[in-house]
Amino acid sequence: MDEEALRELAEERLRALAGPDAALREDQWAAIRALVLERRRALVVQRTGWGKSAVYFIATALLRELGEGPTVIVSPLLALMRNQVAAAANADVHAATINSANPEEWNDVEERMASGEVDVLLVSPERLNNPDFRDTILPELTQSAGLLVVDEAHCISDWGHDFRPDYRRLRTLLTELPEGVPVLATTATANDRVVADVSEQLGVGGEFTDPQETLVLRGTLDRESLRLGVLRLPTAQARLGWLAGQLKELPGSGIIYTLTVAAAHEITSYLREQGYEVAAYSGRTDPAEREQAEADLLNNRVKALVATSALGMGFDKPDLGFVVHVGAPSSPIAYYQQIGRAGRGVQRAEVLLLPGPEDREIWSYFASLAFPPEPTVRAVLDALTEHGKLSTAALEPHVELGRNRLEMVLKVLDVDGAVQRVKGGWEATGEPWHYDAERYRRIEVERQAEQQAMLDYQATTSCRMEFLRRQLDDPHAEPCGRCDNCTGSGYSAEVDEQAVQQAQERLQRPGVDIAPRKMWPSGMSALGVEVSGKLPADEQTTTGRAVGRLTDIGWGNRLRELLATGAPDQELPDDLFQAAIKVLAAWEWERRPVGVVALGSRTRPKLVRSLAERIAGIGRLPLLGEVLTNPNTTPNRATNSAQRVASLWRQFKLDDELAGALSGLDGPVLLMDDYADTGWTATVVGRMLRQAGAPEVLPFTLASTS
Template identity: 55%
Template structure:
């Protein structure tokens, strides 16, 4: 874990220093397993401040510099002097696993409490009470678990020998990876008894974030800041990294280039994508090209994540195709490359991710392949910002009026926020003192609370400026490492009093400095092969199986599992809107403000292929032929051509979800699918008279369902309704996000006698 983060002694074997420094370097050698290891000057300065003077310190140093050595060596010295265990607040399980392994090498007993080891918590607590634990690692989310916060944490805080906040930029809402749970650390620090040292570490904090974190570190029990915070900032150049940007015309060309390049590049590495769907699609295509890769995303099971991390460390895979879920703290010293398919939203986030490479090797290649869709993805993530004041006030009123604590599912139907945004907002309000998490849910504290609109606006403006800086990184004619270092306010390149040498600094290793020779763009044949693989349409639309809780408060008598006589069959879509291939034209077609019209020809072909490949629509060999067709609004078209499957169709009719915003598109789509299948379009499910305004999609699951259920009705002719019982129906809509429109429409059809309903949409958002 710690290769590359230490200096070595000179030829004379002398390293000198005080008795304390001698002890520190003995502990360091045990940690890294090298007899010639010595501390860097700033490492020693931080350790001395923590152990000898019990100060609070913030260390901002590049990835691979040795920040973890500071707190493990300090822990060893403090424990030998009778201090209590070190508490490390760490954001990721991958980081915790590496830290525990490193501690064990130095004879330091480290344990963790996190979501993946719930069954071990009681034993961990008992071992802490017996004094058998040197280091406890916990996630920031643990800090507000009621039992941990109220019972375990006070004892730890009172007895701790050292408190460490790893990846401390997460404390600041100016940082690229702000996490509300980290803001709770300010309260923890204010409650610490005097004399307990505190260390915060990060590799990705510019000057603004550094100041913000230092101010929060400085708060003591009085609530007032104490100026005695040691800040150590170092240069951020990474001498092993060779940075490059390659602009290619489209997604198939980028994936083809990646497939060819990974065949020849040395070592193993990480391929970053901006979305889960893109990561899964790219991994699938690279595997089809014969490469040993795997997807690693927020959807990956925690146990599987750990196995994949080991596979990459042991070079059993060429690459993990990952989202930002694989980021902070993952340590593979010989990681040979990092490639981004799509640009992160800020240079600071980009620096953090590329920092995984080249920690223990002389040279690692870092390539950015920007995409035209990057800004749309940034905008979507930006839309998840802190909610408007009215939504916050509504949440507080709901909690104030409740008879007791409300769980998040119980609160969700009372406010118009999706669960993920609601949970994030509650965490911020908790830190601000307006709500409190208790056993059973959330309660309002009754404390005054003000909506800091000015601050939220400044944070939004900062995010937008970072996005523009990322665009400028792609276009810059100058040194790429210099650009990143200046974005992070590297003290060697920014600030007053620096001379011409700092202004003219160049790394000599990036593509602008002539230090990278990338493979050329792939040939037309390779691009065509990638495009063919990418153009294979069809993803499953999983039907809703459970009604959300709390619907009674919204006037709906629905709860529990959706009945077998009301649920849809697994459906199909051409693609997810956040993926590759068909996702691009679908995003353009379904974008807000896009004109209504007929389905483009290319998407018609994709729709037909999805139907052809959908085996569930056709009877198995030996099944009876469908009965006569249903009465239709218009005569059915001729049967499909000879290329279509000849197996008997189970689907006997098509029903459209009538759209207010795209009526021409949805009718053309449903009619075209009916004609292709040779069955009638018999009607629609649509908004009742007087409820033509479309419902909001940016609300939580319960409210979305309530809006749909109160708005939609079955719009079939009397003959079609009489002929519906026992029939199977293809239900067609333009796109789906929550799945509730499809669920309500299916329920209406099933309650009117439809035997099966197969949902079909263009895209999944």
Template identity: 60%
Template structure:
């Protein structure tokens, strides 16, 4: 042990935490010494709240005092970056970030780097592959870097493949580091398989040889957490429990949901009941997310109702509780999220309220992220056929893949070396590429096993903390003595008078806007569709309505059954028809429709026809018929990208089958089953407008997503 290093390190630590009596936790100084004195590579696997950030901030200052260059800290989430910068400032560490939200500051940051006025540069894994950063700034940084830190390093592993594929390219960056530059990887959520995987990639040497990695792993038990599982029959009961008992939970906390719609619906219900809460999702405006984080930290809200967008690294030491409405897909993910609570308190409550629909949601997210071999080969072929870089929108017009999955696939192919992002877009590298079926089969099998472990956590009669520790291969696992199985049920099970009725009323809420499209997709002319730019105002549909989203807590469950794979086509049920009538009654349109038109449906013709006729009958409106088809009717599948979807719809609808004589005097209600891209309704509305209909009000049973 180097005493002078420990003295200096302890001085920095005490300044960091604001406590002159602070001491290192077991393993903290060992990690610092490994980096500062031995200049080695280290993997630190320690529970949330142990102080992993203290290790890299203290090591940074000590290395800087010895003449080393700045630390590059690869950090995955904006909320985490903000907390890390604040923590760094407390320790006298000059930390700056380059990310998607502060482009206006990049020139200043680069000037500070050039003047050696930065101790820590925080970057996202995606930034490492930004052409400008990769080619202009990164080479110089690699030559000057004093320490490379990879936070939330489990994302390097296959386990994190769909979260951040760019993490996989870190192996190449690590291999480029000079031998004298220490490298630190940190995580709180890694089982033995992930630890071995990360250590292997962390040990990549420039010449292909392996470099020794020091692994420092501590016990993962969290003595402050009181775990429990409350199984309730449905979403209504779970929301009623929240309405009954949210105010009794200690301090402020986080309530996690599995979908954006669930977070927004739950937040709205709780606010209407007088609770001060906010929704926090990946679709929330970045400025609003930052504001919400601050309000939670200052205890100005009771809770944030959040998706996994609020997860790794969010630092509120006195967070009093974490609840889950629906279970994450693995004990590893669950441990990561509950680890937000009780980091600097003796007690924090953690309660899981699982739903029967959880496995269906897990399956959707797991399959949505896996690359498809045929699609991947098509992307490579199109890029190879081009003599110039191809932008993502232009490529979208060449391959039938929607923007978000296309961007993910490009990242995976980039990491695999088959394509490369350059100024102006993407190019094929010419390197041979083979679909790694074995790898993706293994990932799928591992996810299935983790999902089963989560179901076992819900039903175990043993210690819940011990279960989580064993799921993460923690050999120190032992009964906690605090959870509901060790010490007895600690949470109330009753529902307050009226809570069930309030929850039921909220779940019965109907009506979701269908926004009209205003712009034709770029590249439509490549498929023979003669449109571009803005859609003419006199050819657009008006804002429409759907009964609900498929992901909604209320009617979403019923609609998921109606549209489930293999479900038979059937006439609309009286309950669904009544709910749709309520949507129309609450619509608030400027002009009442004068007739009803049904969309032609390949999958649910009986459902759509019965719905359109039913709405016409209840509203005492004439049923004008079903829109006809021509040229073989629409082609393609829902879920394709905009250009291909439009190409499969163009010139495929026929208004001659309709009795439009009465439609010249006002809007028509255009009825469909399931809305995804909105192009079907957009093209159909255009045909109706061109046939003399003055306005089109689209209506559908369900909105996807």
């Protein structure tokens, strides 16, 4: 097929995909031509809504007509996959997915792949190293693929705003592709450093050993429909009050982004009380609920989704009318990616940032979860070398890493060839491994620069869109003429006093649940603690309560101040005493408590004792005593459940007076502490109280971390 005929066929496919008036952009055709005629590798960096998916769907259709195998698309999010399956159908391209949400469909998808019914297979990057998929499906798929697509390719790069270790496995996949199989990478958010990094990685393997062999097609990142603005409001309640007053004025339906899960739920509850149809959306939302929420937004059944960054890449609603951020992301690049959800198919969309003073603390928290220091990582390798194959849960007792960070470390070590994932867990390969301290240091420096740039974005008096485009090294960056700074106009900071008062009442409404632990961590016997499996019912605590979460935008600020590292130990402040009373008054317990127990604290003994004493006094309950800390133990802020339980196991004891007071009680006891983090302290101490005779233990804290 000659080039002219191929382009006409491509134009026909585009019209089927995007409508009768659609025409290929020159860069779209350049990418399709490179993939189909020249079988090259290409990186397309274009703004959200430009039509990157059209490139790979059209290229797939043309390659299939030429007798090539199916396209494999590595895609990071389920929302992205769902949208792409639907979009592919419009181009008469049959797509299917294999991901964590549809295991019941895997066999059917594999059979359809084998019979040639599937033109496009979308897989998550995590699937690439699933042992069954990697060993049985991937080799055949690699040999038969007609095109490999890496969507949201900035995830490959350490410098991308959403780096994912699983994406680095693509380097291995690229080396195994037969020569002549074209590769396409796409992203809307890549600066010069990310472009160079991704280009280099795409140049691995086959005949493309020179990074220059990768065709880079990079266009302007301006979004003509977006009206950017920043509005500084003095308090959290002012920001919520402003939302309540202005949300109905914002065009169509949209997204309200928050930095934490807690904030998403707080804002959702408040806006619902104000009469708005909104829904919360986060990585903790049940998959079925997430899918329903996406559908509700797509079909304008809600005014907004109040979402964390879990609603990001790939969510495609062309008529999305606004994006509001309550709290600033830590990177201008991440911010650009999120606001790119708006205004794809409308002439005007509102984009507004409502920054808060707590933003920097939240950035700092997430930064603390970065790649751990070398001794910690070496401990993971040593444990696998010494004990052989271990599951992630069985590995936890041997290392001081929480589950999420441990999984990240294992993925990085896997990509680096030091460990490999096998059925039933992980094992060391014996290959030498180098801790790249310099790379991790450079990444940390870059992250700090990004945070400062985000503060500079808020403060700039110049064009906001130009600022973001320069952060992405857009060579075409220029003033947009549309943002609040360019036009000299923006949203008013005036907020209805009644709305502020209602917001304050909602934010100051105390009380969150503390879910009890019901299973002991795996591998406790290796740490000298002989417990396993499910906690017996007569050793469990009941669901507890806290005044608020440290991540709340209401009580969170007050609690962070009180419980900050280095903050002085003090008597319980009156405002928190009154909040505690409200939580206890609203607690619908089956049986009223008959006594109060203080949980001994090394860091805030005065705070915890005064909490227990004042609650006992106001509730006319006996203060039964205090769980003592063992002076012969050293507290260990272990970062995973097994290590945490082992540390706590030896930290506490009951004196004879408290044990005697618990014996023969005919009702629950309140267990008072300053804050709950993992829940294991209340679990271990609650077990002690139950064994001493307490019929029921009700944990109560001032704060919860989740």
